Amino acid sequence: MFSTASRSLLCCSHAKGPHRALASILTKSPALDTPSLQCRDYHEVTGNIICPNVVRGIDHLRDPRLNKGLAFTLEERQALGIHGLLAAKFKTQEEQLDICRISIDRYEDNLNKYLYLVELQDRNEKLFFRLLSENIEKYLPIVYTPTVGLACQRFGLIYRRPRGLFITINDKGHIFNILKNWPEPDVRAIVFTDGERILGLGDLGAYGMGIPVGKLSLYTALAGIKPHQCLPITLDVGTDNQDLLEDPLYIGLRQKRVRGKEYDEFIDEFMEACVQRYGQNTLLQFEDFALINAGRLLKKYRHKYCTFNDDIQGTAAVAVAGLMAAVRVTKRKLSENIYLFLGAGSAANGIANLTVAAMVAEGLSEKQARERVYMFDVDGLLSTRREGGVPEHAKSFGKDIEPEKDFEACVAKIKPSCLIGCSTVGGAFTTNVLQQMARNTDRPVIFALSNPTSKAECTAQAAYDNTEGRCIFASGSPFPPVKYNGKEFHTGQGNNSYIFPGVALGVIATATHHIPETMFLTAARTLAHYVSEEDLAIGRIYPSLAELKEVSVAIAIEVAKMAYDEGLGSVYPIPRNFSMHIRRCQYEFNYVVNLPDRYTWPESAKVDYKRSRGHLHPCNT
């Protein structure tokens, strides 16, 4: 990902002799001895730490952060010493985007499309992010669920170049040093997993790396967070997946998972090392940890670090936003629903707790709100009377009722108006379940949130077909439009990708030091406001994916305002205009001129350039 030459840092003003002259040229100073663009400026312009006076011409082609391919102008090609290394044709970024679209369309297989995009990111970062951000509906299902799930399962086969850090349990005691090996000093957000619950696919160990990489691609594509500020990490503590342990292609530690005290010490050291390396306000996003760790680690660290668990809190916000939007169709307040969750794990508890908070905001007591929420897990209905009782992590949703192991019977007995699937069990919302939902209420809400598509509790089509088209449906992975009774419906994607990029942007832009639960309720409300009457008319309780960028900025602005209202923001002076402040923090998707427009090539330099026949670059002289 990074060329060796681009790792060293040297400020233009440190350059000597011809190097200094070139530094001046490349840093666009009109006067050779007074360079006007220092490393920090260059960083501001390109979002890159690389000072141009130490980058060889060829690095502008090899380094994906600098590479523009045929979009380098003649002036750039000459000044950078890459003239002749490129074909004669000059292309605009728009022309390059067209070529990318044509190239991807040539592949029928989604995994090949994924590989094309990975290769593009490794080759030309700006082109990759612009392509993704301008074609979200088309490429989100490739870099994200469902294809990313397949990519993780085949990670041993498709792993080419490092993107992100692998920190293993054997690195315990040295984690800070490993972090120092990452070549970017200005990291603001880390998304990390230990690979134990990758989507609904279970323990994929080190193959889980596809998830933090994919999530951080969305940080940039959807929220405009600068790529160099993002660091994906996989914590490799082994895997309990026997297939992987026997897989000759497996790239992780070939041992059973380390658990208990040693695991906890490892995570402790990791959290400390991250803030030691990148600062107190580094955003640390837990992703796809298993149930036994997700909730307890969030509880342990939420007041000590700037951290959140996306599967618990991000998912909660997107689901509650969908429930809020659905109120406009069902005409039932949140507090008038009965909720039944299939699955009582991280996602279910996150959603349930935030729904309770929203019902309390509508006027119920917390006890009254909790009474309206039922859960059903792998051992049946969460009844205090069942054998083994209610698991600790979902204690507050246990009910003193007759135990029940048959889910269909539960749906008939409890008569929920909202059915929410976070169970990892594909097809668990059977025809009988869906038809029962249609009998329970006139407009049943049905969310099949498990990912990837194969794990969805039902398809969009099945939900419509079995509820006489009366349901309000959302799913974690996308489904094609549904045809029912001669009408076409475009159901929405209830996925935390509507939430985490915006929350992260707001947090980073204000250097917030903690992320309170109320921020996720704010994010949910902001998202719900974005749902138009047109969305609802076609069966969608979320704005279209095409609006995701706008939504992410709107969430970031609200999060930023809240950060200062709650005394959590630490960027001073407090921004007067949050919208402007947020936009100023964002990535530039368009190519920047490697010779910025304030540069006018000094006559003397032109002469020098001619004399040296294009070899003026310090590394060429």
Ligand SMILES: NC(=O)C1=CN([C@@H]2O[C@H](COP(=O)(O)OP(=O)(O)OC[C@H]3O[C@@H](n4cnc5c(N)ncnc54)[C@H](O)[C@@H]3O)[C@@H](O)[C@H]2O)C=CC1
């Ligand atoms: N749409 C979205 O944005 C998100 C979707 N998810 C998806 O939700 C699913 C669950 O994620 P987590 O809650 O983090 O997992 P988890 O492992 O914490 O919880 C899974 C729950 O499902 C239950 N379960 C398993 N098999 C069952 C069965 N046969 N019948 C009934 N219950 C069963 C388990 O007992 C457990 O309570 C995953 O597929 C994940 O991809 C998770 C986060 C966000």
Ligand SMILES: CC(=O)C(=O)O
């Ligand atoms: C979307 C997501 O975070 C998950 O399925 O785990």
Ligand SMILES: [Mg+2]
């Ligand atoms: Mg997740």
